Amino acid sequence: MKLVILGGPGAGKGTQAARLCQQLGITSISTGDVLRQAIAAPQTPEEAALGERVKPYFQQGELVPDPLMIEFMRLRLLQPDVSQGWLLEGYPRTAFQAEELDFLLDDLTQRLDWAIWLEVSESVLIDRCLGRSRSDDHPELIQRRIQVLYETTLPMLDYYDYRKRLLRINGEQLIEQVADDILTQLRG
Ligand code: AMP
Numbered sequence: 001m002k003l004v005i006l007g008g009p010g011a012g013k014g015t016q017a018a019r020l021c022q023q024l025g026i027t028s029i030s031t032g033d034v035l036r037q038a039i040a041a042p043q044t045p046e047e048a049a050l051g052e053r054v055k056p057y058f059q060q061g062e063l064v065p066d067p068l069m070i071e072f073m074r075l076r077l078l079q080p081d082v083s084q085g086w087l088l089e090g091y092p093r094t095a096f097q098a099e100e101l102d103f104l105l106d107d108l109t110q111r112l113d114w115a116i117w118l119e120v121s122e123s124v125l126i127d128r129c130l131g132r133s134r135s136d137d138h139p140e141l142i143q144r145r146i147q148v149l150y151e152t153t154l155p156m157l158d159y160y161d162y163r164k165r166l167l168r169i170n171g172e173q174l175i176e177q178v179a180d181d182i183l184t185q186l187r188g
Helices: 013-025 032-042 045-059 066-077 095-107 120-132 139-162 175-187
Strands: 004-006 027-030 086-089 114-119 166-170
Touching: 004 013, 004 139, 013 027, 013 086, 013 114, 013 175, 027 032, 032 045, 032 066, 032 086, 045 066, 045 114, 066 095, 095 139, 114 139, 114 175, 120 139, 139 166
Parallel strands: 004 086, 004 114, 027 086, 114 166
Antiparallel strands: none
16 A cells, blocks of 8 residues: 655644554655654765755755655655555655656556545644644744645645545544544545
C-alpha cells in the first residue's frame, strides 16, 4: 500500500502514520523528521550537505524549495526499505509536489493508493502545537506554518479529490477513533 497523510502541524499525522505503518507493515517517511535530523544530527556527509541547504527555510517555517524536496524524495523512494509499501508524512506539501510525486511514481512504475486528509480546525491545531514541547514549536513559527498550510496544502486537496484518491478523516476525534476511521475507509 502506498499512502500519503496530509494535515496541518498538530493534526496527528505522526501519531496516525506510526500506527498505520505498524498495522500495514509499510515504511513511514517523514520529511520533517528527516530534515530535522539532517540539520541537527547528520549521519553522513550527504545528509549534512542537505541539512545545510534546507536549514534557512526550515528555521523560518518556510517550505524548502520544490527542486530540493523532489530530488530528496527520488533518492528516498529508491531505497530498499520501502519495497513493501510506504506512507509519506509531510510530502507532498503543494499541488506541484503532488503532481511531481505522480510523475516520479510513473517513472518507478508505482502508483499512489490514497491521500489521507486529517481535517482539524485552526484553533485546535494551535492548541495542540502549543501543548507539545519540540524546540521549533514556538508561537510565531506555529502561526506561520498554519498560514503556509492554507496557502499551499489546501489546493493540493483538489488535486487528489479530482483524481478520486482523497480520504477525508475527522482528525479532531480521539486517536483510536481516527485510526479506526482510516482503516475502515482504506478497507472499504
Ligand atoms: P514538519 O515537521 O512536517 O512540520 O516540517 C518542518 C519543516 O520542514 C517545514 O516547515 C518545512 O520547512 C520543511 N518541510 C518538510 N516537508 C516539506 C516539504 N514537503 N516541502 C517543503 N518543505 C518541507
